[in-house]
Amino acid sequence: MSTETIDLKTRLITDFHAREAVMNGEASSEFHQKKRAGLALFEQLGFPTIKHEEWKYSNVRDLISVSYDFNAESSIGLAELEDLKVPKQEANILYFVNGRYKAELSTIISPVEKITISALSEAYKNDPVKVASYFNELTKDANDAFTALNTAFTQDGVFIHIPDNQSVEHPIILRFVSDAREQNVGSQPRNIISVGKNAHVKLAEAFRTLGDQRSFTNSVTEIHVAEEANVQYYKVQNESENAYHVGTTQVRMLDGSHFYAGTVTLNGKFTRNNLNIVLDGEHCDAHMYGLYFPDGSQHVDNHTVADHQKPNSESNELYKGILRDKSKGVFNGKIFVRPDAQKTNAFQSCKNIVLSPDATMNTKPQLEIFADDVKCSHGTTTGQIDEEALFYMRSRGISQSEAMSLLMFAFCADVVQQIKIDSVREYLENVITQKLASK
Amino acid sequence: MLSINDLRASIEGKEILKGINLEVKPGEVHAIMGPNGSGKSTLASVLAGREEYEVTGGNVVFDGKEILEMAPEERAAEGIFLAFQYPVEIPGVTTINFLKTAVNEIRKYKGEAPLDAAQFLKMVREKAKLVSMNDSLLKRALNEGFSGGEKKRNEIFQMAVLEPKLAILDETDSGLDIDALRIVAEGVNSLRSPERSTIVVTHYQRLLDYIVPDYVHVLYKGRIVKSGPKELALELEEKGYDWIKAEVEAVG
Ligand SMILES: Nc1ncnc2c1ncn2[C@@H]1O[C@H](COP(=O)(O)OP(=O)(O)OP(=O)(O)O)[C@@H](O)[C@H]1O
Ligand SMILES: [Mg+2]
Numbered sequence: 299m300s301t302e303t304i305d306l307k308t309r310l311i312t313d314f315h316a317r318e319a320v321m322n323g324e325a326s327s328e329f330h331q332k333k334r335a336g337l338a339l340f341e342q343l344g345f346p347t348i349k350h351e352e353w354k355y356s357n358v359r360d361l362i363s364v365s366y367d368f369n370a371e372s373s374i375g376l377a378e379l380e381d382l383k384v385p386k387q388e389a390n391i392l393y394f395v396n397g398r399y400k401a402e403l404s405t406i407i408s409p410v411e412k413i414t415i416s417a418l419s420e421a422y423k424n425d426p427v428k429v430a431s432y433f434n435e436l437t438k439d440a441n442d443a444f445t446a447l448n449t450a451f452t453q454d455g456v457f458i459h460i461p462d463n464q465s466v467e468h469p470i471i472l473r474f475v476s477d478a479r480e481q482n483v484g485s486q487p488r489n490i491i492s493v494g495k496n497a498h499v500k501l502a503e504a505f506r507t508l509g510d511q512r513s514f515t516n517s518v519t520e521i522h523v524a525e526e527a528n529v530q531y532y533k534v535q536n537e538s539e540n541a542y543h544v545g546t547t548q549v550r551m552l553d554g555s556h557f558y559a560g561t562v563t564l565n566g567k568f569t570r571n572n573l574n575i576v577l578d579g580e581h582c583d584a585h586m587y588g589l590y591f592p593d594g595s596q597h598v599d600n601h602t603v604a605d606h607q608k609p610n611s612e613s614n615e616l617y618k619g620i621l622r623d624k625s626k627g628v629f630n631g632k633i634f635v636r637p638d639a640q641k642t643n644a645f646q647s648c649k650n651i652v653l654s655p656d657a658t659m660n661t662k663p664q665l666e667i668f669a670d671d672v673k674c675s676h677g678t679t680t681g682q683i684d685e686e687a688l689f690y691m692r693s694r695g696i697s698q699s700e701a702m703s704l705l706m707f708a709f710c711a712d713v714v715q716q717i718k719i720d721s722v723r724e725y726l727e728n729v730i731t732q733k734l735a736s737k
Numbered sequence: 738m739l740s741i742n743d744l745r746a747s748i749e750g751k752e753i754l755k756g757i758n759l760e761v762k763p764g765e766v767h768a769i770m771g772p773n774g775s776g777k778s779t780l781a782s783v784l785a786g787r788e789e790y791e792v793t794g795g796n797v798v799f800d801g802k803e804i805l806e807m808a809p810e811e812r813a814a815e816g817i818f819l820a821f822q823y824p825v826e827i828p829g830v831t832t833i834n835f836l837k838t839a840v841n842e843i844r845k846y847k848g849e850a851p852l853d854a855a856q857f858l859k860m861v862r863e864k865a866k867l868v869s870m871n872d873s874l875l876k877r878a879l880n881e882g883f884s885g886g887e888k889k890r891n892e893i894f895q896m897a898v899l900e901p902k903l904a905i906l907d908e909t910d911s912g913l914d915i916d917a918l919r920i921v922a923e924g925v926n927s928l929r930s931p932e933r934s935t936i937v938v939t940h941y942q943r944l945l946d947y948i949v950p951d952y953v954h955v956l957y958k959g960r961i962v963k964s965g966p967k968e969l970a971l972e973l974e975e976k977g978y979d980w981i982k983a984e985v986e987a988v989g
Contacts, residue, residue: 690825691835693785694895695813695843704838708829708878 306362307344311337313368314450328430329422336434336449343443352442355628355660356570356599361542366484366514368451370396372477374508376403379475387721390415390470396477397453397485397515412464413499414457418488421457429457432490436520436548442572444544448486448518455487455519458501462494462524469500469719474517478538479509489519496526502722503531505566507538517545525579526554530718533559536729537566539594546572553579553608560717563590563598564729574603577611577639587716588617591733592625592657599628604646606639615646618713620706620734621657628660633674635667642669646676651683651709703734738763738800738934739903745794746783753779755959756795761903764931768945768970769938771956772978777938778822780956781907785819786812799903813839814846816902820892820909822938827879832891833861835879836898843899864897868924885912893924900928905936910944922947942974955981 314337324330345362346353372395379393392415393403399417406415422429434449460466476483493499507513515537523529535543543566551557563569575584590598604613619627629648650659663676683705691701710730717723739761746754753776761767769777783790784797786809797804804812827835841851852860865875868890880888889909896904906925910918925935925948937948945953945967953969954961957978962985963969973981 684825686825687827689787689809690821690827691839692809693787693813693819693821694835694839694899695810695846696835696839697810697842698808700838700842701810704830704835705827708827711829 306365307340309365310447310451311341327426329426329433332430332434333450333452336446339441339446340443340450343441343446345443352601352630355626356568356597358544358568361514361544361568364482364512366482366512368397368453368484368486370477370481370483372396374475374477378508379403379473387469387719389468389719389721392456392470392472394455394472394474394485394487396483397455397474397487397517399454399456399487408466408468408470412460412466413470414459415470416457417454418452418457418490419454429490432457432492432520432522433488434520436522436550436576437518437546440546440548440574442546444516445518445546448488448516448546451486452488453486455489458489458491460493460497460499463496464494465498466500469502469722471719471722472501472503474503474505474515476505476507476513476515476537476541477509478507478511478513478540480511482512482514484514484516486516486518488517490522491519492522493524493527493529495524497524498528500530500719501532502534502719504534504722505537505543507541510538510540512540512542513538514542515545517543519545519547521547521549521557523549523551523555523557525552527552528556530558531560532717532719532722533561533571534564534722534726535562535566535569536564539565539567541566542568544570546574549573549575549584551575551577551579551582551584554581555579556583558585558716558718559587560713561586561588561600562713562717562726563592564726564733565591566596566598568597570599570601572601572603574605575613576605576607577613578607580608580610582608582611584611584613585716586613586615586617587713589710589713590617590619590627591730592619592627593622595624597626597628599630601628601630601632603632603634604644605632605634605636606642606644607636608638609640609642611639612643613645616713617648618710619648619650619659620653620709621650621659622653624654624656626658626660629678630662630664631676632664632666633676635669635672635674637668640669640671642672642674644672644674648678649709650678650680651706652680653683699735703731706734707731740798741795742797743795744780744783744792744797746779746790746792748779748790752793753790753959754783757956757959757961759954759961761934761936763934764929765952766929766935766937766948766950768950768953768967769936769956770940770953770970770973775956776959777956778907781819781822781905781936781938784812784905785809785817810842811846813899813901814843818896818899818901818904820889820896820904820906822907822911824880824888824892826881826883828881830879831876832879833875836861836895839895840898861898864894867897867927868894869920870894886914886917889913890917890921893921897924897928902932903934903936904928905938907938908940909937910939910941918944919947942970945970957981957985
């Protein structure tokens with residue numbers, strides 16, 4: 299093996315040890331021990347191949363075939379960031395460039411008693427014990443190479459805390475920008491969000507790429523949802539034709555809490571989203587909505603988990619996709635109902651429109667139910683556009699292409715309507731309209 | 738206005754229309770009757786441009802233009818309207834939004850500027866009144882969960898908005914209660930003019946009491962086997978189709 303072709307795994311491991319060697323006392327901290335454990339797990343697992351059950355339809359060979367600069371500096375300023383055309387809204391806007399939180403570019407308008415937002419490193423400096431205990435707490439059992447890799451290489455994401463009983467009226471929008479104008483860039487942000495009892499908050503994570511070199515994002519977000527809290531969380535990906543994205547959102551819900559997730563993949567070469575929700579309380583409800591529009595040779599994979607651990611809770615899931623050209627879609631939805639989780643209601647549905655004979659969609663609902671008094675249902679459909687509806691519209695003078703766009707927009711509408719941050723929803727409506735009209 | 742000459746059409750290799758001839762002049766109302774499965778809806782669909790049917794012979798000239806090569810939306814823009822026997826439910830698209838798109842696409846085809854929201858709403862309100870169409874239905878998804886009668890009324894409402902030159906009503910009377918039948922028929926009549934023509938497909942005389950036809954045709958096994966004045970419909974109502982079938986069989 300020539301030095302040219304040292305694989306990404308080896309490169310990353312070497313890099314880790316090199317950095318560790320120049321650390322001082324910090325190397326013995328609990329935080330670093332967790333990172334080191336992450337590395338060990340990554341080393342053991344390696345990047346998954348399609349032989350791995352969870353990666354059967356998603357091949358990362360292409361993703362790991364090149365190297366990325368995980369420490370790329372970017373000169374990008376606020377003017378360029380604001381230029382990324384997102385509707386204006388009064389909101390807390392947090393910018394991340396190449397995976398690192400940029401406090402100086404960010405705007406926080408909600409008062410400190412309602413919310414504290416700081417870079418993970420800052421938060422750790424201020425309260426090492428607390429932050430170290432939160433770090434990787436929810437993902438500690440994840441037997442996943444990418445999550446382990448993120449743990450080992452965690453970059454400076456944010457730590458967000460919303461105290462008990464606070465209702466944050468302005469949404470918190472996390473904008474991740476990969477600056478791939480000069481080189482292949484990698485980023486591995488880790489965000490920890492802790493929502494206190496009976497607190498209310500709306501969050502969005504938005505991913506963009508600048509430039510057309512490759513970008514590789516490996517993000518992990520851990521969300522703690524305390525009793526009676528209400529959290530709306532949206533993830534929007536509108537990245538480049540050369541963007542590779544693997545992301546995990548890990549959620550733990552306690553008694554009486556409500557969690558809404560909306561995951562929308564507008565663009566990107568390769569996308570894998572893991573959304574794992576543990577309903578670790580009674581009378582919780584979790585809602586998962588998803589939308590994806592791959593075209594060309596794009597690949598979008600959504601893996602979701604609703605893990606019911608306690609009785610009397612509900613999960614409800616609806617994913618929809620429109621696939622064109624030679625694109626591929628994957629949906630894998632797991633519902634676990636643990637032995638204690640009697641009186642669980644769990645619903646799941648995945649609907650797809652496949653517009654080209656060369657596009658494929660793999661759907662796999664996976665229900666593992668260990669309690670007897672439960673209501674679960676799941677269903678998937680994959681079909682073409684409704685020809686009857688198309689003819690009906692055309693017979694009224696609507697052109698074929700316009701009729702198609704209307705029908706497809708209507709198909710997406712029930713998911714789009716679930717997005718409760720106005721600027722994000724409007725942004726989606728605009729981009730989706732353009733996307734659907736473009737062919 | 739409409740001239741159908743020896744029109745033949747088949748589906749899945751089975752010939753359904755076996756040489757239809759029909760002349761409709763401006764301002765005329767033609768009723769088409771005939772037993773179930775004789776090809777009435779097929780004829781209506783072929784005229785509107787449904788692509789599943791393969792036209793195997795003949796031609797159709799509308800307003801001086803050959804239409805069989807035209808896309809359904811072009812025919813609509815040229816002024817052909819089909820009120821469906823079974824209107825389609827379209828979740829997620831409101832009736833009002835659907836119609837606005839239709840109106841403006843047709844205007845674009847004709848080189849006219851689109852109607853703005855206010856102009857459109859004003860026009861739609863007037864037309865809705867014409868067929869006593871409830872405002873709340875307009876805001877709902879197109880035909881989704883509409884009752885059978887509401888769907889039929891919605892067809893006539895759309896016709897009123899689009900003001901076609903040729904309206905083809907495929908069993909618009911079925912599923913309507915007596916009051917609705919009268920309202921729908923009045924809606925159709927109010928659009929009648931010396932330039933507009935109507936083809937009414939129906940099984941029953943009661944619609945023809947309101948929309949009085951100039952001619953009545955009987956379609957049987959893919960052919961028009963009998964044509965006559967409006968009294969023919971009354972005769973059919975009284976005697977059924979057996980005598981006509983017998984006449985056809987006798988000729989061979
Ligand atoms: N899509 C199709 N596939 C196969 N056969 C069809 C199709 N559409 C129509 N047919 C057949 O064509 C014939 C004519 O049907 P059509 O619907 O035109 O009859 P109709 O005169 O409108 O009858 P009705 O009075 O019951 O509405 C029937 O035998 C029907 O089964
Ligand atoms: Mg019929």
